[in-house]
Amino acid sequence: MDTFPSHNGTETTEFILLGLTSQQELQPILFVVFLLIYLITLTGNFGMILLIRFTPQLHTPMYFFLTHLACVDIFYSTNVSPQMLVNFLSEKKTISYVGCLAQCFVFVTLLLTEYYMLGAMAYDRYMAICNPLHYKRRMSRSQCICLVTFPYLWGSMVGTMQVILTSRLSFCGSNTINHFYCADPPLLMLTCSDTYIKQTALFVSSGINLTGSLLIILISYFFIFITIMRIRSSKGQCKAFSTCGSHLTAVTMFYGSLTCMYLRPANKQSVEQGKIVSVICIFVNPMLNPFIYSLRNNDVKQALRRIFMKNLVAMKKSSLLTVSQ
Numbered sequence: 326m327d328t329f330p331s332h333n334g335t336e337t338t339e340f341i342l343l344g345l346t347s348q349q350e351l352q353p354i355l356f357v358v359f360l361l362i363y364l365i366t367l368t369g370n371f372g373m374i375l376l377i378r379f380t381p382q383l384h385t386p387m388y389f390f391l392t393h394l395a396c397v398d399i400f401y402s403t404n405v406s407p408q409m410l411v412n413f414l415s416e417k418k419t420i421s422y423v424g425c426l427a428q429c430f431v432f433v434t435l436l437l438t439e440y441y442m443l444g445a446m447a448y449d450r451y452m453a454i455c456n457p458l459h460y461k462r463r464m465s466r467s468q469c470i471c472l473v474t475f476p477y478l479w480g481s482m483v484g485t486m487q488v489i490l491t492s493r494l495s496f497c498g499s500n501t502i503n504h505f506y507c508a509d510p511p512l513l514m515l516t517c518s519d520t521y522i523k524q525t526a527l528f529v530s531s532g533i534n535l536t537g538s539l540l541i542i543l544i545s546y547f548f549i550f551i552t553i554m555r556i557r558s559s560k561g562q563c564k565a566f567s568t569c570g571s572h573l574t575a576v577t578m579f580y581g582s583l584t585c586m587y588l589r590p591a592n593k594q595s596v597e598q599g600k601i602v603s604v605i606c607i608f609v610n611p612m613l614n615p616f617i618y619s620l621r622n623n624d625v626k627q628a629l630r631r632i633f634m635k636n637l638v639a640m641k642k643s644s645l646l647t648v649s650q
Contacts, residue, residue: 437483441480
């Protein structure tokens with residue numbers, strides 16, 4: 326039984342990616358820009374993971390979820406960045422059929438994982454602010470592991486379903502994808518098969534998961550807001566709000582870009598618009614998340630300050646020993 330769709334007696338073995346732009350003079354500039362973005366993304370997220378790992382004060386449920394969010398952002402960006410960077414400097418901008426399906430699977434899996442990871446983080450803030458007396462019991466290690474495992478499993482299931490539907494499509498004529506990575510909307514523009522089932526599944530899945538995860542966040546913050554408003558001191562209110570500020574900023578950026586990215590019909594105009602939104606979603610958000618969670622978070626800032634002072638003292642001791650010798 327054939328694995329790949331065939332047309333005119335031949336198999337679709339590869340696709341050509343048009344990328345962000347066809348202007349050759351811009352390719353080296355874009356390579357440098359996106360290489361810097363990718364390196365900042367890796368440095369920021371790996372730095373956040375290591376900071377949490379080696380700082381006992383950050384061994385709490387909130388930072389447990391943040392560690393996994395950083396991991397998701399690393400793989401989310403890595404799924405697209407290396408291929409895109411190679412294509413900037415090569416004349417043949419191709420991706421194999423299997424590679425294309427694999428990229429689609431990883432993209433959908435990590436996208437949905439981040440949906441519900443942000444939802445789990447909102448639930449954690451709800452428990453910490455609205456039910457502080459039951460927080461340790463409700464957010465035990467086993468409970469946190471369950472809340473983290475579900476997004477990965479659910480994302481993998483939906484990703485597998487979407488890839489199976491894509492693999493059943495036949496691609497006729499042009500194999501040129503008008504995008505910088507393998508995404509469903511531009512792929513649907515190439516098929517000669519009936520796309521009703523695939524488009525319906527894509528739209529329903531995107532709508533349900535986007536709405537479902539967003540509802541978890543909105544309901545959590547609705548009760549958080551009510552609880553904070555009942556706090557009599559303005560200092561207490563500010564302190565409660567400060568614990569949610571970074572998460573709310575990340576949620577606004579993430580869901581804002583995704584709403585524009587997926588709740589649109591698959592046509593030529595939407596694909597062109599989708600390139601810009603995809604850059605924000607795939608590159609900008611994962612790059613900014615570590616800075617959002619560090620610059621707007623007192624615990625992280627204090628941990629960074631302690632590490633900086635510790636290294637500064639060690640450097641001073643080292644220089645004094647060198648001078649004495």
